[in-house]
Amino acid sequence: MLPGVTTDPKLVSELARKKEDENLEFRRFLSAHHDDSHLLHVIGSEVEAQVDCTSCAACCRETRVQVSTEEVARIAGFLKIRPAEAARMYTEPDPADHTRMLTQPAGACVFLDRNLCMIYEVRPDACHRFPYLTTEESCLGSRLESIWRRAWFCPIIYNTIEEWKHRVGFHTRGHS
Template sequence: MELATNPRAVNLRQFKKQVIERKRTLKRFLTKLENERPRGIDKITPVIEQEVWSEVDCLTCANCCKKMSPTFTKQDLIRISAHLNMTVDAFKEKWLFFDKKDKDWMNVKQPCQFLDLKTNMCSIYEVRPADCAGFPHLSKKKAVDYMHVHKQNIEYCPATFKMVEKLKATLSLVQISRVR
């Protein structure tokens, strides 16, 4: 997809540049949110999330599938291996490794083996891991409990980056209006 024809297209070069410029500031902001837990944040995040999705087309990016690995739950392993007509053990042996530190099953390689690099689409979308289905976890019920996740994701996910920037701007405006 060309940028000119899709206003929601992600410019990955520009995104990388923004990350380099603002990553530290945004991570400090997220740490502050974790510590201060502002009231009303759970009402703000779904509104901002809607704005973000009107501005970002994931299929023009797919960084999550190219640079990250989901964790595979037991249910994911059963569902996906059945879909692929494999045993769970054969699926694990072919595609995954066990991360002893985090005790998670993860992809052996990047980009994800199920990503079609021409279309940026998932070949197992209907049965994809729960971690993928929930990604990038922008507006969860207890938003502050996901700030540590956003700290990791702002480097890879333009939607998360945009969400955090908008959240920072919104909360700054709320604080300014309270002072007046």
């Protein structure tokens, strides 16, 4: 059990924004000290076990989820409708490329009901793996880039970074 894990998404958001400069300093520290992705993976697993995602669901509000044709078909099967109908009702083109993404009609994923996912059993792979800390492919690289960007809304990421600082002996030069 890790001490001091902060699980309230609102508090995490406040704290993470205050720590933006400190996190930048920590990133420089990691670069200079040959950061260890295995440690990130270990801490991420420990933190994840302590955070109840059903009382958060911030990622279902703050991120957009890309879906493949296969994933749309799987969702359609779960909802007992045709894939084309599922695509029309619940997805829209991603302006960045030729893929599709789940719609967010009211500022949150179309499948979010309060904090629960209505298609949890067949949720897209991106949802299943978020926040990408406990999977082996979460090596320091592009994944880590997204981790820094998402620390402000995800309690798992926020607490993992804080514990990471602690374990590698990082001390800020004055940011808080």
